[in-house]
Amino acid sequence: MVVLPVEGPQPVPAAPRPGPAVTKAPAHAPATLPAPPPSALHARPRTLRRLLPAALAVLLAAPLLATAHHVRPAPYGDHLAASARAEHTAPGRLRTRGAVVEAYDPATGRVRWSYAREGRRPLAVLPARVHALAxxxxxxxxxxxxDGDTVRWHRALPGAAPWLAAHGGGGVLRLLGRGERMLAVVTPGRIAAYRTADGDLRWVLPARRGCAFVPDRAVRRGGALLLAQPCGATEPWTAQIIGVDDLGRITPSRTPLGNERHSPERPHTGKVVARPR
Known part of the structure; x- marks a missing residue:
């Protein structure tokens, strides 16, 4: 007896459960980053627009700041102009022409350098070896x-401007000592001595009470300066003349001052304010 297979309905496989779809990229494909959100795309141009003006301002301001650094006013309103380089250390001849101090070659008359101060006028000039004092x-x-290349030092005279405007600068600048190492600035109220090497104030001599120095009434004898100090008709004339040199007032017994520049050999260089006499 032969039994034949009977055909009937076949079982249907179950449908897969729903879930996230996973797509596997090919092994040779590069990895891709997620696209930024639209808000980030709009924020970047706004940030660039904000930073661009600031960057341009910095770039434009740099040359302006450099130019302002070079054209800034010089201290004390100084204006120096060298017309011809000096071949030696002597300042040549000095003169004032209007508001300018000039150094010129006495042989050729050619101006070596000129010096002016903005809004100011020189009243007197005084040559001192390698110094040009004004x-x-x-x-x-x-x-x-x-050489007119630099101004070595500036020193102000307190309260002297009104008197100078009325009387001028005749006799105010006086050199002291045989080596011209000290400059005496004579005003009615005091004599102030400055070291010509660096402008250091070395000593001050006030006028006697009721008296006043007369700058244009002075005579130099050697390294000493004899200066008039009138005090009144009752005073003898010998009491109305004083003598000073680079060490101060000339007296029989005085302590010499160390007026040289600081050095290991001369460590003590104190200043002195002399009492009125």
């Missing part, structure tokens, strides 16, 4: 290098 109408004393 007194200005605002009570400032200056020392210019022999």
């Amino acid at each position: 007194l200005w109408d605002d009570g400032l004393v200056t020392d210019t290098a022999p």
Whole structure:
């Protein structure tokens, strides 16, 4: 007896459960980053627009700041102009022409350098070896290098500007000592001595009470300066003349001052304020 297979309905496989679809990229495909949100795409141009003006302002301001650094006003309103370089250290001849101090070659008359101060006028000039000393109408004393390249130092005279405006600068600048290492600035109320090497104030001599120095009434004898100090008709004339040199008032017994520049050999260089006599 042969039994034949009977055909009937076949079982249907169960449908897969729903879930997240996973797509596997090919092994050779590069990895891709997720796209930024639209808000980030709009924020970047806004940030660039904000930073661009600031960056441009910095770039434009740099040359302006450099230019302002070079054109800023010089201290004390100094204006130096060298017309011809000096071949030696002597400052040549000095003169004032209007509001300018000039150093010129006495052989050729050619101007070596000129020095002016903005809004000021020189009242007196004084050559001292390798120094060119000048007194200005605002009570400032200056020392210019022999080549006119720099102003070595500036020193102000307290309260002297009104008197200078009325009387001028005749006799105010006086050199002391045989080596011309000290500059005496004479005003009615005091004599102030400055070291010409660096402008250091070395000593001050006030006028006697009721008296006053007369700058243009002075005579130099050697390294000493004899200066008039009138006090009144009752005083003898010998009491109305004083003598000073680079160490101060000349007296029989005085302590010498160390007026040299600081050095290991001369460590003590104190200043002195002399009492009125």
